[in-house]
Amino acid sequence: MRIAVFIILSCLIGNDANSQIHKRYLRQGNKAYADSNYAAALHYYNNSFDTASTYNKAQFNLGNAQYRNMDFQGSMNSFAMQAEKSIDKKEKAYAYHNLGNSYLAQYQMASKMAEQASPDTAQMLAQAGFNYLKESVEAYKNSLRNNSTDDETRHNYALAKKLMEQMQSESKGGGENDQNQEQEDKQQEQEKEQDQNKNKEEKEQQEQNREQQEGENEKNDEQEQKGDKEKGDEEGEHGETDPKKLSKQDAEKILEALKNKEEKLHQKILKKKKPSKVIKIEKDW
Template identity: 35%
Template sequence: MKESERRIRMENNLKYRSLATVLFVAITSCFSLLTAQENPKKIEREVNEYLREAEDAMGENDFASAEASYRKAIAKDPSSTAAKYNLGNLYYNKEKTPEAANRLRQAHEISGSKEEKHRINHNLGNSFMKQKEYKEAVEAYKNALRNDPSDEETRYNLALAKKMLEEEQQNQDQNQDQNEDQEENKDQQENQDDQKKDGEGGDKENQDNQPKDEGENENKENQDKGDQDKEEQDQKEQQDKGENGDEQEQQPQQQQPAQGQLSPQQIKSLLNAMDNEEKKVQDKINAEKAKGVKVQSEKDW
Protein backbone atom coordinates (compact mmCIF):
# COMPACT_ATOMS: atom_id res chain seq x y z
CA MET A 1 0.00 0.00 0.00
CA LYS A 2 1.30 3.34 -0.91
CA GLU A 3 2.21 5.81 1.80
CA SER A 4 -0.40 8.33 0.67
CA GLU A 5 -3.26 5.82 0.87
CA ARG A 6 -2.18 4.67 4.33
CA ARG A 7 -2.23 8.25 5.60
CA ILE A 8 -5.75 8.80 4.24
CA ARG A 9 -7.07 5.72 6.04
CA MET A 10 -5.56 6.86 9.33
CA GLU A 11 -7.20 10.23 9.00
CA ASN A 12 -10.55 8.56 8.29
CA ASN A 13 -10.18 6.39 11.36
CA LEU A 14 -9.54 9.46 13.47
CA LYS A 15 -12.64 11.10 12.09
CA TYR A 16 -14.75 8.06 12.89
CA ARG A 17 -13.40 7.97 16.42
CA SER A 18 -14.14 11.63 16.94
CA LEU A 19 -17.65 11.16 15.64
CA ALA A 20 -18.21 8.21 17.94
CA THR A 21 -17.06 10.31 20.88
CA VAL A 22 -19.47 13.05 19.95
CA LEU A 23 -22.34 10.61 19.63
CA PHE A 24 -21.49 9.09 23.04
CA VAL A 25 -21.47 12.47 24.72
CA ALA A 26 -24.73 13.40 23.07
CA ILE A 27 -26.44 10.18 24.11
CA THR A 28 -25.12 10.54 27.67
CA SER A 29 -26.39 14.10 27.87
CA CYS A 30 -29.84 13.07 26.71
CA PHE A 31 -29.94 10.31 29.27
CA SER A 32 -28.84 12.67 32.02
CA LEU A 33 -31.50 15.14 30.96
CA LEU A 34 -34.19 12.49 31.12
CA THR A 35 -32.88 11.35 34.52
CA ALA A 36 -32.83 14.92 35.78
CA GLN A 37 -36.43 15.35 34.75
CA GLU A 38 -37.38 12.26 36.69
CA ASN A 39 -35.32 13.03 39.84
CA PRO A 40 -37.36 16.06 41.06
CA LYS A 41 -40.48 13.93 41.17
CA LYS A 42 -38.63 11.20 43.00
CA ILE A 43 -37.12 13.72 45.43
CA GLU A 44 -40.52 15.28 46.00
CA ARG A 45 -42.04 11.88 46.78
CA GLU A 46 -39.26 11.09 49.25
CA VAL A 47 -39.54 14.50 50.91
CA ASN A 48 -43.30 14.12 51.31
CA GLU A 49 -42.75 10.68 52.81
CA TYR A 50 -40.35 12.14 55.40
CA LEU A 51 -42.83 14.90 56.21
CA ARG A 52 -45.59 12.35 56.82
CA GLU A 53 -43.29 10.36 59.07
CA ALA A 54 -42.51 13.51 61.05
CA GLU A 55 -46.21 14.34 61.45
CA ASP A 56 -46.95 10.83 62.67
CA ALA A 57 -44.11 11.08 65.19
CA MET A 58 -45.44 14.45 66.38
CA GLY A 59 -48.85 12.85 66.92
CA GLU A 60 -47.18 10.36 69.23
CA ASN A 61 -45.12 13.10 70.95
CA ASP A 62 -41.95 11.48 69.65
CA PHE A 63 -39.79 14.60 69.35
CA ALA A 64 -36.58 12.79 68.40
CA SER A 65 -38.15 10.83 65.53
CA ALA A 66 -39.95 13.90 64.19
CA GLU A 67 -36.76 15.95 64.26
CA ALA A 68 -34.86 13.16 62.43
CA SER A 69 -37.51 12.94 59.69
CA TYR A 70 -37.51 16.71 59.12
CA ARG A 71 -33.72 16.70 58.91
CA LYS A 72 -33.85 13.90 56.31
CA ALA A 73 -36.34 15.90 54.26
CA ILE A 74 -34.10 18.99 54.36
CA ALA A 75 -31.05 16.93 53.40
CA LYS A 76 -32.96 15.45 50.47
CA ASP A 77 -34.29 18.82 49.30
CA PRO A 78 -32.67 21.93 50.86
CA SER A 79 -35.23 24.07 49.02
CA SER A 80 -38.16 22.55 50.93
CA THR A 81 -39.82 25.46 52.72
CA ALA A 82 -42.28 23.15 54.47
CA ALA A 83 -39.54 21.00 56.02
CA LYS A 84 -37.61 23.97 57.44
CA TYR A 85 -40.74 25.79 58.57
CA ASN A 86 -42.16 22.72 60.35
CA LEU A 87 -38.80 21.96 61.99
CA GLY A 88 -38.65 25.55 63.23
CA ASN A 89 -42.11 25.22 64.75
CA LEU A 90 -41.08 21.95 66.34
CA TYR A 91 -38.11 23.62 68.04
CA TYR A 92 -40.32 26.53 69.13
CA ASN A 93 -42.81 24.22 70.84
CA LYS A 94 -39.95 22.45 72.62
CA GLU A 95 -38.60 25.76 73.99
CA LYS A 96 -35.55 25.61 71.73
CA THR A 97 -36.01 29.16 70.54
CA PRO A 98 -32.52 29.81 69.09
CA GLU A 99 -32.79 26.71 66.90
CA ALA A 100 -36.35 27.68 65.99
CA ALA A 101 -35.30 31.16 64.89
CA ASN A 102 -32.47 29.73 62.80
CA ARG A 103 -34.75 27.32 60.90
CA LEU A 104 -37.44 29.94 60.40
CA ARG A 105 -34.88 32.33 58.92
CA GLN A 106 -33.87 29.62 56.47
CA ALA A 107 -37.50 29.03 55.55
CA HIS A 108 -38.02 32.77 55.01
CA GLU A 109 -35.08 32.94 52.59
CA ILE A 110 -36.58 30.31 50.28
CA SER A 111 -40.26 31.10 50.76
CA GLY A 112 -42.21 32.18 47.72
CA SER A 113 -45.83 33.14 48.44
CA LYS A 114 -47.01 35.98 50.65
CA GLU A 115 -48.93 33.55 52.80
CA GLU A 116 -45.75 31.61 53.55
CA LYS A 117 -43.81 34.77 54.28
CA HIS A 118 -46.54 35.98 56.64
CA ARG A 119 -46.71 32.75 58.64
CA ILE A 120 -42.94 32.37 58.81
CA ASN A 121 -42.32 35.96 59.97
CA HIS A 122 -45.10 35.79 62.54
CA ASN A 123 -43.59 32.70 64.17
CA LEU A 124 -40.11 34.17 63.79
CA GLY A 125 -41.26 37.22 65.75
CA ASN A 126 -42.60 34.94 68.49
CA SER A 127 -39.21 33.20 68.68
CA PHE A 128 -37.44 36.55 69.08
CA MET A 129 -39.90 37.59 71.81
CA LYS A 130 -39.09 34.48 73.84
CA GLN A 131 -35.40 35.33 73.59
CA LYS A 132 -36.16 38.95 74.64
CA GLU A 133 -34.73 40.18 71.34
CA TYR A 134 -37.40 42.82 70.99
CA LYS A 135 -35.80 44.81 68.19
CA GLU A 136 -35.62 41.72 65.94
CA ALA A 137 -39.18 40.78 66.94
CA VAL A 138 -40.47 44.19 65.82
CA GLU A 139 -38.87 43.76 62.41
CA ALA A 140 -40.25 40.22 62.01
CA TYR A 141 -43.81 41.29 62.86
CA LYS A 142 -43.53 44.21 60.46
CA ASN A 143 -42.49 41.83 57.67
CA ALA A 144 -45.44 39.59 58.53
CA LEU A 145 -47.88 42.50 58.29
CA ARG A 146 -46.41 43.59 54.97
CA ASN A 147 -47.53 40.25 53.56
CA ASP A 148 -50.88 40.17 55.40
CA PRO A 149 -51.97 43.54 56.89
CA SER A 150 -55.29 42.06 58.04
CA ASP A 151 -53.83 39.79 60.75
CA GLU A 152 -54.86 41.40 64.06
CA GLU A 153 -52.86 38.92 66.14
CA THR A 154 -49.65 39.95 64.41
CA ARG A 155 -50.57 43.61 64.89
CA TYR A 156 -51.11 43.04 68.63
CA ASN A 157 -47.78 41.22 68.92
CA LEU A 158 -46.09 44.09 67.14
CA ALA A 159 -47.50 46.63 69.61
CA LEU A 160 -46.36 44.46 72.52
CA ALA A 161 -42.87 44.08 71.05
CA LYS A 162 -42.60 47.87 70.61
CA LYS A 163 -43.62 48.44 74.23
CA MET A 164 -41.08 45.92 75.52
CA LEU A 165 -38.37 47.47 73.35
CA GLU A 166 -39.19 50.94 74.74
CA GLU A 167 -39.00 49.70 78.33
CA GLU A 168 -35.71 47.97 77.60
CA GLN A 169 -34.23 51.16 76.21
CA GLN A 170 -35.44 53.13 79.25
CA ASN A 171 -33.83 50.62 81.60
CA GLN A 172 -30.61 50.81 79.65
CA ASP A 173 -30.65 54.60 79.89
CA GLN A 174 -31.29 54.46 83.64
CA ASN A 175 -28.49 51.97 84.14
CA GLN A 176 -26.19 54.17 82.11
CA ASP A 177 -27.11 57.21 84.22
CA GLN A 178 -26.52 55.25 87.43
CA ASN A 179 -23.14 54.10 86.18
CA GLU A 180 -22.22 57.68 85.31
CA ASP A 181 -23.32 58.86 88.78
CA GLN A 182 -21.28 56.12 90.42
CA GLU A 183 -18.24 57.09 88.40
CA GLU A 184 -18.75 60.75 89.33
CA ASN A 185 -19.13 59.90 93.03
CA LYS A 186 -16.03 57.74 92.83
CA ASP A 187 -14.05 60.62 91.34
CA GLN A 188 -15.30 62.99 94.04
CA GLN A 189 -14.37 60.54 96.76
CA GLU A 190 -10.91 60.13 95.30
CA ASN A 191 -10.49 63.92 95.20
CA GLN A 192 -11.59 64.19 98.83
CA ASP A 193 -9.16 61.46 99.83
CA ASP A 194 -6.37 63.26 98.01
CA GLN A 195 -7.23 66.53 99.73
CA LYS A 196 -7.32 64.78 103.08
CA LYS A 197 -3.91 63.28 102.48
CA ASP A 198 -2.56 66.68 101.46
CA GLY A 199 -4.04 68.21 104.63
CA GLU A 200 -2.50 65.55 106.84
CA GLY A 201 0.83 66.17 105.19
CA GLY A 202 0.54 69.90 105.88
CA ASP A 203 -0.34 69.35 109.56
CA LYS A 204 2.64 67.09 109.97
CA GLU A 205 4.87 69.69 108.37
CA ASN A 206 3.53 72.37 110.74
CA GLN A 207 4.20 70.12 113.70
CA ASP A 208 7.74 69.58 112.54
CA ASN A 209 8.25 73.35 112.13
CA GLN A 210 6.77 74.16 115.57
CA PRO A 211 9.43 75.50 118.05
CA LYS A 212 10.72 72.93 120.48
CA ASP A 213 10.33 75.17 123.56
CA GLU A 214 6.69 75.80 122.79
CA GLY A 215 6.10 72.06 122.53
CA GLU A 216 7.85 71.44 125.83
CA ASN A 217 5.81 74.16 127.55
CA GLU A 218 2.64 72.65 126.23
CA ASN A 219 3.68 69.21 127.46
CA LYS A 220 4.53 70.66 130.86
CA GLU A 221 1.16 72.39 131.12
CA ASN A 222 -0.56 69.17 130.20
CA GLN A 223 1.47 67.32 132.85
CA ASP A 224 0.64 69.89 135.55
CA LYS A 225 -2.98 69.73 134.63
CA GLY A 226 -2.83 65.95 134.85
CA ASP A 227 -1.24 66.11 138.32
CA GLN A 228 -3.88 68.56 139.49
CA ASP A 229 -6.64 66.34 138.18
CA LYS A 230 -5.05 63.37 139.91
CA GLU A 231 -4.82 65.27 143.21
CA GLU A 232 -8.45 66.31 143.02
CA GLN A 233 -9.38 62.72 142.26
CA ASP A 234 -7.46 61.46 145.30
CA GLN A 235 -9.19 64.04 147.53
CA LYS A 236 -12.51 63.01 146.25
CA GLU A 237 -11.75 59.33 146.84
CA GLN A 238 -10.63 60.11 150.44
CA GLN A 239 -13.76 62.13 151.08
CA ASP A 240 -15.89 59.31 149.73
CA LYS A 241 -13.94 56.88 151.86
CA GLY A 242 -14.51 59.02 154.98
CA GLU A 243 -18.18 59.24 154.34
CA ASN A 244 -18.30 55.53 153.82
CA GLY A 245 -16.38 55.05 157.09
CA ASP A 246 -18.84 57.18 159.04
CA GLU A 247 -21.63 55.21 157.57
CA GLN A 248 -19.89 52.01 158.55
CA GLU A 249 -19.38 53.34 162.14
CA GLN A 250 -23.01 54.31 162.38
CA GLN A 251 -24.21 51.02 161.09
CA PRO A 252 -23.24 49.00 164.24
CA GLN A 253 -25.10 51.53 166.39
CA GLN A 254 -28.18 51.02 164.36
CA GLN A 255 -28.05 47.27 164.71
CA GLN A 256 -30.72 45.84 167.02
CA PRO A 257 -29.44 43.81 170.07
CA ALA A 258 -30.29 40.15 170.31
CA GLN A 259 -33.27 39.22 172.45
CA GLY A 260 -32.39 39.07 176.25
CA GLN A 261 -29.11 41.03 175.84
CA LEU A 262 -28.20 44.69 176.45
CA SER A 263 -26.84 46.66 173.64
CA PRO A 264 -23.53 48.47 174.11
CA GLN A 265 -25.37 51.77 174.24
CA GLN A 266 -27.65 50.54 177.01
CA ILE A 267 -24.68 49.25 178.99
CA LYS A 268 -22.95 52.59 178.62
CA SER A 269 -26.04 54.47 179.79
CA LEU A 270 -26.40 52.16 182.79
CA LEU A 271 -22.80 52.68 183.81
CA ASN A 272 -23.21 56.43 183.53
CA ALA A 273 -26.32 56.26 185.78
CA MET A 274 -24.43 54.21 188.41
CA ASP A 275 -21.58 56.70 188.34
CA ASN A 276 -23.99 59.57 188.84
CA GLU A 277 -25.73 57.78 191.69
CA GLU A 278 -22.42 57.03 193.37
CA LYS A 279 -21.40 60.62 192.94
CA LYS A 280 -24.60 61.81 194.55
CA VAL A 281 -24.03 59.55 197.56
CA GLN A 282 -20.44 60.74 197.93
CA ASP A 283 -21.54 64.34 197.76
CA LYS A 284 -24.13 63.70 200.50
CA ILE A 285 -21.54 62.06 202.75
CA ASN A 286 -19.18 64.91 202.30
CA ALA A 287 -21.94 67.37 203.20
CA GLU A 288 -22.79 65.50 206.41
CA LYS A 289 -19.18 65.36 207.42
CA ALA A 290 -19.01 69.03 207.00
CA LYS A 291 -21.93 69.41 209.47
CA GLY A 292 -20.43 66.97 211.97
CA VAL A 293 -23.32 64.56 211.93
CA LYS A 294 -22.76 60.84 211.41
CA VAL A 295 -24.44 59.65 208.35
CA GLN A 296 -25.23 56.07 207.57
CA SER A 297 -23.54 55.23 204.36
CA GLU A 298 -25.36 52.07 203.73
CA LYS A 299 -28.81 51.82 202.28
CA ASP A 300 -31.76 50.76 204.40
CA TRP A 301 -33.13 47.54 203.09
Protein backbone atom coordinates (compact mmCIF):
# COMPACT_ATOMS: atom_id res chain seq x y z
CA MET A 1 0.00 0.00 0.00
CA ARG A 2 2.80 2.33 0.82
CA ILE A 3 4.45 1.47 -2.44
CA ALA A 4 1.30 2.30 -4.35
CA VAL A 5 0.94 5.56 -2.53
CA PHE A 6 4.57 6.30 -3.15
CA ILE A 7 4.16 5.58 -6.81
CA ILE A 8 1.10 7.76 -7.08
CA LEU A 9 2.79 10.55 -5.22
CA SER A 10 5.86 10.22 -7.41
CA CYS A 11 3.74 10.44 -10.53
CA LEU A 12 1.95 13.50 -9.26
CA ILE A 13 5.25 15.17 -8.38
CA GLY A 14 6.69 14.27 -11.80
CA ASN A 15 3.67 15.61 -13.63
CA ASP A 16 3.78 18.78 -11.60
CA ALA A 17 7.49 19.19 -12.39
CA ASN A 18 6.86 18.75 -16.15
CA SER A 19 4.03 21.26 -15.93
CA GLN A 20 6.30 23.78 -14.33
CA ILE A 21 9.06 23.17 -16.92
CA HIS A 22 6.92 23.76 -20.02
CA LYS A 23 5.40 26.84 -18.39
CA ARG A 24 8.85 28.11 -17.57
CA TYR A 25 9.91 27.62 -21.17
CA LEU A 26 6.78 29.45 -22.23
CA ARG A 27 7.59 32.42 -19.98
CA GLN A 28 11.16 32.55 -21.25
CA GLY A 29 9.90 32.42 -24.80
CA ASN A 30 7.43 35.24 -24.14
CA LYS A 31 10.21 37.39 -22.70
CA ALA A 32 12.46 36.80 -25.70
CA TYR A 33 9.54 37.51 -28.04
CA ALA A 34 8.82 40.80 -26.26
CA ASP A 35 12.49 41.73 -26.70
CA SER A 36 12.17 40.97 -30.46
CA ASN A 37 14.62 38.10 -30.02
CA TYR A 38 12.53 35.79 -32.15
CA ALA A 39 15.23 33.16 -32.63
CA ALA A 40 15.51 32.67 -28.84
CA ALA A 41 11.72 32.76 -28.50
CA LEU A 42 11.47 30.03 -31.13
CA HIS A 43 13.91 27.91 -29.13
CA TYR A 44 11.96 28.24 -25.85
CA TYR A 45 8.56 27.65 -27.47
CA ASN A 46 9.85 24.51 -29.14
CA ASN A 47 11.09 23.25 -25.75
CA SER A 48 7.75 24.05 -24.17
CA PHE A 49 5.84 22.26 -26.95
CA ASP A 50 8.16 19.26 -26.80
CA THR A 51 7.63 19.05 -23.05
CA ALA A 52 3.84 19.31 -23.31
CA SER A 53 2.57 18.73 -26.86
CA THR A 54 -1.00 19.40 -25.78
CA TYR A 55 -0.14 22.83 -24.42
CA ASN A 56 -2.06 25.09 -26.81
CA LYS A 57 -0.39 28.31 -25.72
CA ALA A 58 3.04 26.91 -26.56
CA GLN A 59 1.93 25.85 -30.04
CA PHE A 60 0.19 29.15 -30.74
CA ASN A 61 3.21 31.22 -29.64
CA LEU A 62 5.48 28.88 -31.56
CA GLY A 63 3.57 29.79 -34.71
CA ASN A 64 4.00 33.48 -33.93
CA ALA A 65 7.76 33.08 -33.47
CA GLN A 66 8.04 31.13 -36.74
CA TYR A 67 6.11 33.91 -38.50
CA ARG A 68 8.47 36.57 -37.12
CA ASN A 69 11.45 34.52 -38.27
CA MET A 70 9.86 34.44 -41.74
CA ASP A 71 9.38 30.68 -41.51
CA PHE A 72 5.93 30.97 -43.05
CA GLN A 73 5.66 27.30 -43.93
CA GLY A 74 6.34 26.44 -40.27
CA SER A 75 3.84 29.01 -39.00
CA MET A 76 1.19 27.67 -41.38
CA ASN A 77 1.65 24.18 -39.95
CA SER A 78 1.53 25.42 -36.34
CA PHE A 79 -1.59 27.56 -36.79
CA ALA A 80 -3.37 24.87 -38.81
CA MET A 81 -2.80 22.32 -36.02
CA GLN A 82 -3.87 24.84 -33.39
CA ALA A 83 -7.05 25.71 -35.29
CA GLU A 84 -7.93 22.07 -35.77
CA LYS A 85 -7.58 20.91 -32.16
CA SER A 86 -8.73 24.07 -30.37
CA ILE A 87 -12.16 23.84 -28.75
CA ASP A 88 -12.54 27.49 -27.77
CA LYS A 89 -14.04 29.49 -30.66
CA LYS A 90 -12.04 32.58 -29.82
CA GLU A 91 -8.75 30.64 -29.87
CA LYS A 92 -9.83 28.93 -33.09
CA ALA A 93 -10.59 32.33 -34.65
CA TYR A 94 -7.13 33.62 -33.66
CA ALA A 95 -5.46 30.53 -35.10
CA TYR A 96 -7.30 30.87 -38.43
CA HIS A 97 -6.55 34.60 -38.54
CA ASN A 98 -2.81 33.98 -38.13
CA LEU A 99 -3.00 31.12 -40.61
CA GLY A 100 -4.46 33.56 -43.16
CA ASN A 101 -1.63 36.02 -42.41
CA SER A 102 0.95 33.29 -43.01
CA TYR A 103 -0.55 32.40 -46.40
CA LEU A 104 -0.72 36.09 -47.30
CA ALA A 105 2.95 36.60 -46.35
CA GLN A 106 3.89 33.57 -48.43
CA TYR A 107 2.08 35.10 -51.42
CA GLN A 108 4.00 38.37 -50.98
CA MET A 109 7.30 36.50 -50.89
CA ALA A 110 6.43 34.56 -54.06
CA SER A 111 5.48 37.79 -55.84
CA LYS A 112 8.83 39.43 -55.02
CA MET A 113 10.73 36.37 -56.20
CA ALA A 114 8.75 36.33 -59.46
CA GLU A 115 9.88 39.87 -60.29
CA GLN A 116 13.51 38.73 -60.60
CA ALA A 117 12.92 35.24 -61.99
CA SER A 118 12.96 33.93 -65.55
CA PRO A 119 9.63 33.89 -67.43
CA ASP A 120 8.98 30.19 -66.80
CA THR A 121 9.91 30.40 -63.11
CA ALA A 122 7.93 33.61 -62.71
CA GLN A 123 4.85 31.88 -64.09
CA MET A 124 5.24 29.03 -61.60
CA LEU A 125 5.69 31.48 -58.72
CA ALA A 126 2.64 33.42 -59.84
CA GLN A 127 0.54 30.24 -59.76
CA ALA A 128 1.89 29.39 -56.29
CA GLY A 129 1.11 32.93 -55.14
CA PHE A 130 -2.44 32.59 -56.38
CA ASN A 131 -2.85 29.35 -54.42
CA TYR A 132 -1.53 31.06 -51.27
CA LEU A 133 -4.07 33.84 -51.73
CA LYS A 134 -6.84 31.32 -52.16
CA GLU A 135 -5.85 29.57 -48.92
CA SER A 136 -5.60 32.88 -47.05
CA VAL A 137 -9.12 33.85 -48.12
CA GLU A 138 -10.44 30.52 -46.87
CA ALA A 139 -8.56 30.90 -43.56
CA TYR A 140 -9.99 34.39 -42.97
CA LYS A 141 -13.46 33.05 -43.73
CA ASN A 142 -13.05 30.37 -41.06
CA SER A 143 -11.81 32.98 -38.62
CA LEU A 144 -14.88 35.12 -39.22
CA ARG A 145 -17.13 32.10 -38.83
CA ASN A 146 -15.80 31.78 -35.28
CA ASN A 147 -15.63 35.50 -34.55
CA SER A 148 -17.62 37.67 -36.96
CA THR A 149 -16.89 40.90 -35.05
CA ASP A 150 -13.14 40.99 -35.71
CA ASP A 151 -12.59 44.03 -37.96
CA GLU A 152 -8.92 43.22 -38.57
CA THR A 153 -9.81 39.78 -39.91
CA ARG A 154 -12.54 41.29 -42.10
CA HIS A 155 -10.04 43.83 -43.50
CA ASN A 156 -7.44 41.16 -44.27
CA TYR A 157 -10.11 38.97 -45.86
CA ALA A 158 -11.17 41.82 -48.19
CA LEU A 159 -7.54 42.53 -49.12
CA ALA A 160 -6.71 38.91 -49.93
CA LYS A 161 -9.91 38.48 -51.93
CA LYS A 162 -9.22 41.63 -53.95
CA LEU A 163 -5.67 40.47 -54.74
CA MET A 164 -6.95 37.07 -55.82
CA GLU A 165 -9.61 38.59 -58.10
CA GLN A 166 -6.99 40.90 -59.60
CA MET A 167 -4.75 37.94 -60.40
CA GLN A 168 -7.70 36.10 -61.95
CA SER A 169 -8.47 39.10 -64.12
CA GLU A 170 -4.85 39.45 -65.24
CA SER A 171 -4.61 35.73 -65.96
CA LYS A 172 -7.82 35.81 -68.00
CA GLY A 173 -6.71 38.80 -69.99
CA GLY A 174 -3.16 37.54 -70.35
CA GLY A 175 -3.88 35.56 -73.51
CA GLU A 176 -5.81 38.41 -75.02
CA ASN A 177 -3.06 40.84 -74.07
CA ASP A 178 -0.43 38.62 -75.66
CA GLN A 179 -2.54 38.30 -78.80
CA ASN A 180 -3.14 42.04 -78.91
CA GLN A 181 0.56 42.70 -78.39
CA GLU A 182 1.45 40.29 -81.17
CA GLN A 183 -1.06 41.93 -83.49
CA GLU A 184 0.24 45.37 -82.55
CA ASP A 185 3.83 44.30 -83.20
CA LYS A 186 2.79 42.87 -86.57
CA GLN A 187 0.99 46.08 -87.48
CA GLN A 188 4.00 48.16 -86.48
CA GLU A 189 6.23 45.94 -88.61
CA GLN A 190 3.90 46.39 -91.58
CA GLU A 191 3.82 50.17 -91.08
CA LYS A 192 7.61 50.19 -90.87
CA GLU A 193 7.87 48.22 -94.10
CA GLN A 194 5.38 50.54 -95.78
CA ASP A 195 7.37 53.56 -94.66
CA GLN A 196 10.55 52.02 -96.02
CA ASN A 197 8.86 51.31 -99.37
CA LYS A 198 7.45 54.81 -99.43
CA ASN A 199 10.85 56.32 -98.72
CA LYS A 200 12.36 54.15 -101.43
CA GLU A 201 9.72 55.26 -103.96
CA GLU A 202 10.19 58.90 -103.00
CA LYS A 203 13.94 58.55 -103.37
CA GLU A 204 13.55 56.92 -106.79
CA GLN A 205 11.09 59.63 -107.83
CA GLN A 206 13.49 62.32 -106.68
CA GLU A 207 16.31 60.67 -108.61
CA GLN A 208 14.09 60.45 -111.70
CA ASN A 209 13.08 64.10 -111.36
CA ARG A 210 16.71 65.08 -110.94
CA GLU A 211 17.74 63.17 -114.07
CA GLN A 212 14.81 64.67 -116.00
CA GLN A 213 15.74 68.15 -114.82
CA GLU A 214 19.34 67.62 -115.84
CA GLY A 215 18.17 66.45 -119.27
CA GLU A 216 15.98 69.52 -119.69
CA ASN A 217 18.84 71.78 -118.58
CA GLU A 218 21.17 70.18 -121.14
CA LYS A 219 18.51 70.59 -123.85
CA ASN A 220 18.00 74.24 -122.92
CA ASP A 221 21.75 74.83 -123.01
CA GLU A 222 21.97 73.30 -126.50
CA GLN A 223 19.07 75.44 -127.72
CA GLU A 224 20.64 78.57 -126.26
CA GLN A 225 23.98 77.77 -127.90
CA LYS A 226 22.23 77.15 -131.24
CA GLY A 227 20.28 80.38 -130.89
CA ASP A 228 23.46 82.32 -130.19
CA LYS A 229 25.10 80.85 -133.33
CA GLU A 230 22.15 81.72 -135.56
CA LYS A 231 22.01 85.17 -134.13
CA GLY A 232 25.67 85.59 -134.80
CA ASP A 233 25.15 84.51 -138.40
CA GLU A 234 22.32 86.97 -138.84
CA GLU A 235 24.41 89.78 -137.43
CA GLY A 236 27.16 88.81 -139.83
CA GLU A 237 24.77 89.15 -142.80
CA HIS A 238 22.62 92.10 -141.75
CA GLY A 239 24.19 93.73 -138.82
CA GLU A 240 27.48 95.41 -139.61
CA THR A 241 27.99 97.05 -143.11
CA ASP A 242 29.68 94.76 -145.59
CA PRO A 243 32.66 96.72 -147.05
CA LYS A 244 31.98 95.20 -150.51
CA LYS A 245 28.46 96.66 -150.69
CA LEU A 246 27.05 100.23 -150.66
CA SER A 247 24.33 101.36 -148.43
CA LYS A 248 21.13 102.67 -149.97
CA GLN A 249 21.95 106.23 -148.99
CA ASP A 250 25.34 106.07 -150.58
CA ALA A 251 23.86 104.56 -153.74
CA GLU A 252 21.31 107.38 -153.99
CA LYS A 253 24.04 109.97 -153.66
CA ILE A 254 26.05 108.33 -156.40
CA LEU A 255 22.99 108.10 -158.67
CA GLU A 256 22.19 111.76 -158.02
CA ALA A 257 25.74 112.73 -158.82
CA LEU A 258 25.69 110.71 -162.04
CA LYS A 259 22.37 112.24 -163.01
CA ASN A 260 23.69 115.75 -162.53
CA LYS A 261 26.83 114.92 -164.46
CA GLU A 262 24.76 113.47 -167.28
CA GLU A 263 22.57 116.53 -167.37
CA LYS A 264 25.54 118.83 -167.65
CA LEU A 265 27.01 116.68 -170.35
CA HIS A 266 23.77 116.79 -172.30
CA GLN A 267 23.60 120.57 -172.09
CA LYS A 268 27.14 120.87 -173.32
CA ILE A 269 26.42 118.67 -176.34
CA LEU A 270 23.39 120.76 -177.28
CA LYS A 271 25.43 123.95 -177.31
CA LYS A 272 28.05 122.56 -179.70
CA LYS A 273 25.55 121.10 -182.32
CA LYS A 274 24.42 123.35 -185.21
CA PRO A 275 20.70 123.62 -185.96
CA SER A 276 19.53 121.61 -189.09
CA LYS A 277 18.30 123.28 -192.27
CA VAL A 278 14.58 123.51 -192.56
CA ILE A 279 13.15 122.30 -195.95
CA LYS A 280 9.71 123.39 -196.65
CA ILE A 281 7.84 120.93 -198.85
CA GLU A 282 4.91 122.25 -200.76
CA LYS A 283 2.57 120.21 -202.84
CA ASP A 284 2.61 120.83 -206.38
CA TRP A 285 -0.89 121.17 -207.65
